Amino acid sequence: MTGPTQPTPFLDLADQIDRLRDQLDVVWKTVLWGGRFVGGPEVRAFEAEFAEYCGVARCVGVGNGTDALELILAALGIGPGDEVIVPTNTFVATVEAVCAVGARPRFVDVLPGTLLIDPAGAQAAIGPRTAAIIAVHLFGQMADVDVLADMASRHGIALVEDASQAHGARFDGRRSGVVGTAATYSFYPGKNLGSFGDGGAVVSNDPALVCRIRKLADHGRSPDDRYVHDVSGRNSRLDSLQAAILRVKLGVLDEANAGRVTAMQGYRALLPDWCVPVAVDSRAEPVHHLAVVRVPDRAAVTAALDAAGIGWGLHYPIPCHLQPAFAEFAEAGLPVAEAAARHILSLPMFPTLNIDQIRRICDVIRGVAW
Numbered sequence: 001m002t003g004p005t006q007p008t009p010f011l012d013l014a015d016q017i018d019r020l021r022d023q024l025d026v027v028w029k030t031v032l033w034g035g036r037f038v039g040g041p042e043v044r045a046f047e048a049e050f051a052e053y054c055g056v057a058r059c060v061g062v063g064n065g066t067d068a069l070e071l072i073l074a075a076l077g078i079g080p081g082d083e084v085i086v087p088t089n090t091f092v093a094t095v096e097a098v099c100a101v102g103a104r105p106r107f108v109d110v111l112p113g114t115l116l117i118d119p120a121g122a123q124a125a126i127g128p129r130t131a132a133i134i135a136v137h138l139f140g141q142m143a144d145v146d147v148l149a150d151m152a153s154r155h156g157i158a159l160v161e162d163a164s165q166a167h168g169a170r171f172d173g174r175r176s177g178v179v180g181t182a183a184t185y186s187f188y189p190g191k192n193l194g195s196f197g198d199g200g201a202v203v204s205n206d207p208a209l210v211c212r213i214r215k216l217a218d219h220g221r222s223p224d225d226r227y228v229h230d231v232s233g234r235n236s237r238l239d240s241l242q243a244a245i246l247r248v249k250l251g252v253l254d255e256a257n258a259g260r261v262t263a264m265q266g267y268r269a270l271l272p273d274w275c276v277p278v279a280v281d282s283r284a285e286p287v288h289h290l291a292v293v294r295v296p297d298r299a300a301v302t303a304a305l306d307a308a309g310i311g312w313g314l315h316y317p318i319p320c321h322l323q324p325a326f327a328e329f330a331e332a333g334l335p336v337a338e339a340a341a342r343h344i345l346s347l348p349m350f351p352t353l354n355i356d357q358i359r360r361i362c363d364v365i366r367g368v369a370w
């Protein structure tokens with residue numbers, strides 16, 4: 001047990017895993033002795049259960065969240081000559097997927113409160129080559145999918161939702177993939193729904209699109225004849241062990257997300273007024289993948305946290321349009337994201353973070369002199 005004066009890591013999943021020990025012990029053995037390590041009943045069952053959880057018709061498990069994005073874009077026929085609109089405040093994987101299919105990322109700024117894609121910026125970036133908008137549901141909060149879906153449909157383009165940080169989140173009562181063309185998830189271990197390795201999924205209400213993704217992810221194999229390869233695809237599959245683990249963890253996802261919501265309420269109540277959590281849209285029900293705050297002097301706060309043995313992270317200190325990897329795509333400055341990048345800081349956040357730990361973290365921050 002972590003006591004109130006002991007170090008607090010940035011992420012601690014040990015308690016959650018320990019509580020699931022009995023169920024996890026069973027699934028290891030089921031998969032081990034079942035003999036189906038790729039595909040098979042665990043993967044199919046997880047796909048059905050996750051689709052139902054998300055409120056969408058279909059789910060296909062893939063190798064990771066980056067592949068999930070790339071496969072959607074490829075299945076939509078997006079490639080060289082096309083442009084895809086992306087918020088600059090995201091993990092680089094969102095942009096990598098656009099580059100991987102040969103399309104050009106068009107970076108847009110974020111809203112000052114939520115730090116999620118600015119719909120007005122997206123609208124202004126739409127041109128004759130635009131093929132899709134990727135809305136990234138960052139930090140556990142969904143972007144305004146209603147306004148973005150409306151924009152996408154008026155322009156005849158796709159709305160792809162990157163929900164890698166938002167398992168279980170809702171916007172106006174609906175989860176990712178319901179309003180957009182398709183949504184992607186990463187099951188990287190630290191995510192709200194995390195496997196014990198890499199994993200990802202696409203969810204969508206478009207069965208034909210999901211069929212194309214399933215085919216592309218399985219070497220272009222025909223659904224009717226496993227020896228016939230209709231298109232040149234690739235290998236990106238969710239393996240059975242990860243699927244079996246994800247089924248167990250899906251069963252406690254809502255409870256785990258509730259723990260994160262309670263932790264965030266604790267932060268909001270106890271942080272000093274100069275340490276400001278990212279805003280929440282009144283229509284959003286976030287699941288707080290990350291506890292991102294803005295502080296005037298980040299170096300002073302991180303030094304105090306280090307001295308107290310409290311973990312922290314930065315999500316993200318360099319907006320994607322300023323990353324060397326994407327320099328050729330950078331156009332105008334994106335001032336909101338650039339200003340936020342200098343002041344954001346991610347505090348510890350995980351389902352079992354308790355009020356004593358939060359109190360101590362907030363006391364340490366309150367004691368920072370700047």
Ligand SMILES: Cc1ncc(COP(=O)(O)O)c(C=O)c1O
Binds near residue numbers: 093094138185199200
């Ligand atoms: C917003 C976002 N998109 C995409 C990804 C990529 O997921 P993966 O690491 O499973 O490829 C991540 C993972 O960190 C992410 O946070």
